[in-house]
Amino acid sequence: MSQMERKTAGVPTLKRLPLYLRLLRKMKESGEEYASGTVVAKELGLDPIVVRKDLAITGAVGRPRLGFPMDEIISAIEEFLGWSNTSDAFLIGVGSMGTALLGYKGFEQHGMRIVAAFDNNPAIIGTEVHGKTVLDIAKMPELARRMHVQIGILTVTASVAQGVADKMIEGGIRAIWNFTPTSLDVPAHVILQREELASSLAVLSHRLLVESSNI
Amino acid sequence: MSQMERKTAGVPTLKRLPLYLRLLRKMKESGEEYASGTVVAKELGLDPIVVRKDLAITGAVGRPRLGFPMDEIISAIEEFLGWSNTSDAFLIGVGSMGTALLGYKGFEQHGMRIVAAFDNNPAIIGTEVHGKTVLDIAKMPELARRMHVQIGILTVTASVAQGVADKMIEGGIRAIWNFTPTSLDVPAHVILQREELASSLAVLSHRLLVESSNI
DNA sequence: TAGATTGTTAATCGATTAACAATC
DNA sequence: TAGATTGTTAATCGATTAACAATC
Numbered sequence: 262m263s264q265m266e267r268k269t270a271g272v273p274t275l276k277r278l279p280l281y282l283r284l285l286r287k288m289k290e291s292g293e294e295y296a297s298g299t300v301v302a303k304e305l306g307l308d309p310i311v312v313r314k315d316l317a318i319t320g321a322v323g324r325p326r327l328g329f330p331m332d333e334i335i336s337a338i339e340e341f342l343g344w345s346n347t348s349d350a351f352l353i354g355v356g357s358m359g360t361a362l363l364g365y366k367g368f369e370q371h372g373m374r375i376v377a378a379f380d381n382n383p384a385i386i387g388t389e390v391h392g393k394t395v396l397d398i399a400k401m402p403e404l405a406r407r408m409h410v411q412i413g414i415l416t417v418t419a420s421v422a423q424g425v426a427d428k429m430i431e432g433g434i435r436a437i438w439n440f441t442p443t444s445l446d447v448p449a450h451v452i453l454q455r456e457e458l459a460s461s462l463a464v465l466s467h468r469l470l471v472e473s474s475n476i
Numbered sequence: 477m478s479q480m481e482r483k484t485a486g487v488p489t490l491k492r493l494p495l496y497l498r499l500l501r502k503m504k505e506s507g508e509e510y511a512s513g514t515v516v517a518k519e520l521g522l523d524p525i526v527v528r529k530d531l532a533i534t535g536a537v538g539r540p541r542l543g544f545p546m547d548e549i550i551s552a553i554e555e556f557l558g559w560s561n562t563s564d565a566f567l568i569g570v571g572s573m574g575t576a577l578l579g580y581k582g583f584e585q586h587g588m589r590i591v592a593a594f595d596n597n598p599a600i601i602g603t604e605v606h607g608k609t610v611l612d613i614a615k616m617p618e619l620a621r622r623m624h625v626q627i628g629i630l631t632v633t634a635s636v637a638q639g640v641a642d643k644m645i646e647g648g649i650r651a652i653w654n655f656t657p658t659s660l661d662v663p664a665h666v667i668l669q670r671e672e673l674a675s676s677l678a679v680l681s682h683r684l685l686v687e688s689s690n691i
Numbered sequence: 692t693a694g695a696t697t698g699t700t701a702a703t704c705g706a707t708t709a710a711c712a713a714t715c
Numbered sequence: 716t717a718g719a720t721t722g723t724t725a726a727t728c729g730a731t732t733a734a735c736a737a738t739c
Contacts, residue, residue, distance in 0.1 A: 361576035
């Protein structure tokens, strides 16, 4: 048991926290001093009780009648997610998905900064993509170790995904955000976050089907 | 109650079905005639009981000792997800994310085909992106209605997302796959599937944090 | 027959929903 | 004080896990 108590949250809660954060930042910009769970819930189409429980887990303390002081609730969420200090990430695989992610400006607001991009294709090594020079993948493990990079974004072709993941781990990377459809085999201490477009599409397709047959 | 009984599945089950499908197709290609839930579970790192329950919901019938006949189980999953007939989709917003999705070859194997791409930027209207001509967004609603397109992929800038979603609905689109961070307001009959990179990142970040404080 | 796997029924676990007391 | 909101405790719901009978 560590000295500092840190509550852990379920996945559903974790997935909602960024939605609150985005809204709260927007509310702050428009000058609001307090945010109540009720208002947040209404704005996002969620149940107020869910929002209250989620906010409670961050350790923030609200005031009856007023809600949560804006700066406190924003900091509490950022703190809880580990977004108060941005982590460095490597992106490997500068194909269309990799390029899209390199172009996404929002990551810095979500505690992550892509500090380098890698590929094995000589035709694109050395070129600039969204302001970042593409480096040779051969240099990745050593650079990762030297820069203490903890997060690897995997956007390579499915067939080479496992090999590249192995190289990431060799470089000391502790969390892999996997955009390929490959099921990776990694040591227990490595965190895997899979991004499955097919899974989302399955939920959508099935709903469409159910909706159709009920009408 | 419709004449044809169709079981509905929970979201977790729906999200796993495409993983099974991908593996089973691969096994079929390498000549396997049967697939047992046990093998599928081991291959994907899942609990065999979960796999058995998931496969049961598709209506497929397996044989003790052997497992499921390959063609039958593949068809059962495709049928259940509505992937036996591909649905047409429009993609609106040919920025970096839109371009990446246009370049993704895998959708046809998941019951969807992007039949047209739209944008409002005169500089890219008329150009070809991954073999598809970018059309003027002004023409989208009418074309959607004429072609009976049911799925809209939303990859525009956050600030115009709601307006474009409204246009989609005007064109009769019934399901919106939302890649923007905007919380959309749509009529009850419209299906929303939100793709939240920030949510995934939150799960990853929090795990990284918990892992770190436990060591 | 023996044994692996399916399919079903029951138990556990966790998330959501409901109810309500505490508080400013 | 009255009323809106927080924070907590209990009830419900659904998914996961466990146990086991049925079957080829």
